[in-house]
Amino acid sequence: MEFGPHLMLASLEGAVIASVLVLTSMGLSIVFGVMRVVNVAHGEFYMLGAVLAWYVTSLLGGHPAVGFVAALVAAPLLVGAIAASADRVILKHLKYDPDRTIVATIGLLYIIQQTTLMTFGPDARPVAPPFNHRLALPWFEFGDSGFAMYWPWGLSTTSYKLFVIAAAAVVLIALWLLITRTKIGLIMRATQQDSETAQAFGIPVGRVYSMVFGLGAALAALGAVLVVPIQQAHYLMGADPLLLSFIVVIIGGLGSLPGTVVAALLIGMSDGIISVFFSPTLAKIIATFLVAMVLVWRPQGLFGRSVP
Amino acid sequence: MLEVKNIHAAYGDAITLHGVSFDVQPSEILCLLGRNGAGKTTTLKTVMGILPVTSGSVTLEGEEMSSLPPHEIPRRGIGYIPQGRRLFPELTVNQNIEIGLMTRGMGKDTKEWVLELFPRLRERLKQTAGTLSGGEQQMLATARALCLRPKVLLLDEPTEGLQPSMIALIRDVILKMKNEGFAIVLVEQKVDAVLQVADRVVFIENGRSVDRATAADLKRDPQMLTQYLGV
Numbered sequence: 129m130e131f132g133p134h135l136m137l138a139s140l141e142g143a144v145i146a147s148v149l150v151l152t153s154m155g156l157s158i159v160f161g162v163m164r165v166v167n168v169a170h171g172e173f174y175m176l177g178a179v180l181a182w183y184v185t186s187l188l189g190g191h192p193a194v195g196f197v198a199a200l201v202a203a204p205l206l207v208g209a210i211a212a213s214a215d216r217v218i219l220k221h222l223k224y225d226p227d228r229t230i231v232a233t234i235g236l237l238y239i240i241q242q243t244t245l246m247t248f249g250p251d252a253r254p255v256a257p258p259f260n261h262r263l264a265l266p267w268f269e270f271g272d273s274g275f276a277m278y279w280p281w282g283l284s285t286t287s288y289k290l291f292v293i294a295a296a297a298v299v300l301i302a303l304w305l306l307i308t309r310t311k312i313g314l315i316m317r318a319t320q321q322d323s324e325t326a327q328a329f330g331i332p333v334g335r336v337y338s339m340v341f342g343l344g345a346a347l348a349a350l351g352a353v354l355v356v357p358i359q360q361a362h363y364l365m366g367a368d369p370l371l372l373s374f375i376v377v378i379i380g381g382l383g384s385l386p387g388t389v390v391a392a393l394l395i396g397m398s399d400g401i402i403s404v405f406f407s408p409t410l411a412k413i414i415a416t417f418l419v420a421m422v423l424v425w426r427p428q429g430l431f432g433r434s435v436p
Numbered sequence: 437m438l439e440v441k442n443i444h445a446a447y448g449d450a451i452t453l454h455g456v457s458f459d460v461q462p463s464e465i466l467c468l469l470g471r472n473g474a475g476k477t478t479t480l481k482t483v484m485g486i487l488p489v490t491s492g493s494v495t496l497e498g499e500e501m502s503s504l505p506p507h508e509i510p511r512r513g514i515g516y517i518p519q520g521r522r523l524f525p526e527l528t529v530n531q532n533i534e535i536g537l538m539t540r541g542m543g544k545d546t547k548e549w550v551l552e553l554f555p556r557l558r559e560r561l562k563q564t565a566g567t568l569s570g571g572e573q574q575m576l577a578t579a580r581a582l583c584l585r586p587k588v589l590l591l592d593e594p595t596e597g598l599q600p601s602m603i604a605l606i607r608d609v610i611l612k613m614k615n616e617g618f619a620i621v622l623v624e625q626k627v628d629a630v631l632q633v634a635d636r637v638v639f640i641e642n643g644r645s646v647d648r649a650t651a652a653d654l655k656r657d658p659q660m661l662t663q664y665l666g667v
Contacts, residue, residue, distance in 0.1 A: 314527070314534060314535065315538075317524070317527060317531075318524045318531075321524045321525060321526055321527070324522075325518060325522040325524070326524075326535075327485075328486065328510055328516045328518065329510055329535050329538070329584075330507050330508075330510045330511045330539035330540070331507055331535075332505070332507045333507065
């Protein structure tokens with residue numbers, strides 16, 4: 129395949145990675161932005177979403193679409209509820225102290241991971257996509273006879289991958305509307321800016337924190353449900369999303385939601401493109417190098433504000 | 437109305453209040469006076485439930501406040517204007533007001549009422565609070581607290597860092613609230629300003645309420661001011 133069509137193919141793969149990454153990173157960013165908690169267990173909520181998606185689909189059987197739709201609803205809700213309970217039982221009692229919550233979420237990481245291993249076993253589990261039509265993609269070239277369209281061999285994607293991109297965009301818009309246009313969003317932003325004053329205006333800060341921790345985990349789980357028909361679900365799959373999400377929120381600026389979106393697109397696209405042309409390992413090396421550069425030259429991230 | 441009886445409070449292990457008592461009635465302005473670090477702001481924070489009461493009691497119209505979750509205290513009708521205004525700086529003026537209205541489920545009539553008190557805020561409704569001038573920020577902090585239509589209003593140094601014209605405006609609003617039946621607890625450093633508006637004064641020293649007087653008595657005999665404030 130020529131370079132142009134090959135790049136387009138790599139960009140599409142990158143867009144799928146970016147779509148899932150943007151959801152996962154938004155979860156991590158919202159939790160840090162509102163609660164100032166660095167959630168090291170975030171990748172395990174992603175893993176749990178994927179494993180529960182497999183469990184729900186295998187439990188229901190029938191047409192793959194039925195199980196997938198059920199998983200799309202049930203897995204984020206279950207994971208969100210587990211995270212909200214973890215907040216009430218663990219983080220609340222640590223008074224959201226930044227250092228102690230890091231240690232606590234490391235503990236939570238191992239509890240979730242090992243419980244999943246004991247319950248579901250070590251095998252990787254496939255989930256059938258609800259639909260998966262192969263779509264050939266056209267390529268345009270300017271030649272002697274003007275613009276010409278042709279169908280290069282191998283330049284194709286699947287309807288499911290396009291669905292992942294569209295679904296992530298819809299969820300992102302819904303999240304933006306929730307935060308900017310609703311009463312719940314206003315309460316979340318007030319709590320983020322000054323939790324003590326928010327409390328003095330009748331906002332139950334503890335409940336807001338539980339809801340936000342649950343929402344962050346549910347977003348990670350949603351990303352995982354979307355990805356699990358492409359990648360298989362297994363108990364160790366949380367590490368990569370955690371690393372990439374941290375890379376995204378550091379580059380975008382901790383707690384900055386627009387920064388998170390831009391950085392997720394940047395890292396996701398570059399990860400896809402570099403993985404296709406070179407290797408996935410090189411993609412991770414470059415991403416972590418980029419984080420190091422951002423931390424040296426702009427520690428507040430691309431969109432974050434420096435602390436005076 | 438609001439009765440504070442021998443409250444003790446602590447920041448972590450450090451005990452900061454060792455027995456503060458006062459009461460305030462409707463249409464009355466009570467001022468807490470004391471040197472820097474005496475415990476005035478801590479007293480207001482403890483009444484609001486931001487710091488837990490370790491012993492003693494805070495009652496509003498006979499209902500114990502110190503056993504309620506902190507977010508229930510403003511819902512019962514205690515409004516708070518914190519030191520330094522503590523607005524939500526990235527929310528608009530309108531959204532800051534909405535937060536105040538939400539606290540006790542107040543509606544558009546309350547919003548109109550506060551915007552009539554502070555017409556300048558009406559012109560700034562879409563502006564983010566952090567970009568307002570100091571005086572406008574104080575207006576917004578006051579408006580936000582008044583959106584609760586509180587029974588008791590706690591004000592912590594409302595004139596700090598303001599120019600004289602703005603101080604006069606805030607003083608007029610405080611007096612207007614008093615005439616409308618609000619019970620007001622005021623923490624203020626400017627003794628002259630206090631004596632202009634206060635009905636009674638409680639002196640706080642080292643986390644204790646140590647003395648009390650009427651403003652009229654203090655105007656006649658300022659000896660207590662010299663004793664507790666060195667002025």
